Amino acid sequence: MAQSRKKFVELAENRVSRVIKDLRLIGNLSNKSNYEYSDEDVEKIISTLRNEVDKTKKRFESVTSKKKDLFKL
Numbered sequence: 001m002a003q004s005r006k007k008f009v010e011l012a013e014n015r016v017s018r019v020i021k022d023l024r025l026i027g028n029l030s031n032k033s034n035y036e037y038s039d040e041d042v043e044k045i046i047s048t049l050r051n052e053v054d055k056t057k058k059r060f061e062s063v064t065s066k067k068k069d070l071f072k073l
Contacts, residue, residue: 023049 029035
């Protein structure tokens with residue numbers, strides 16, 4: 001496995017695992033016996049998270065689409 005691939009896998013696994021842990025912690029905020037929040041609060045959280053995931057997806061897609069746009073004879 002190439003060094004750049006190893007580094008990607010290592011960083012991706014660590015970062016995605018950290019995000020999953022943090023998402024679960026955000027989910028813990030749903031306990032109404034411990035926290036008070038509105039539907040608008042929830043929608044804002046979910047919307048913000050979705051937007052960030054969409055931005056990340058587009059960054060990966062733009063890397064691959066740039067390669068397709070190259071002109072070669």
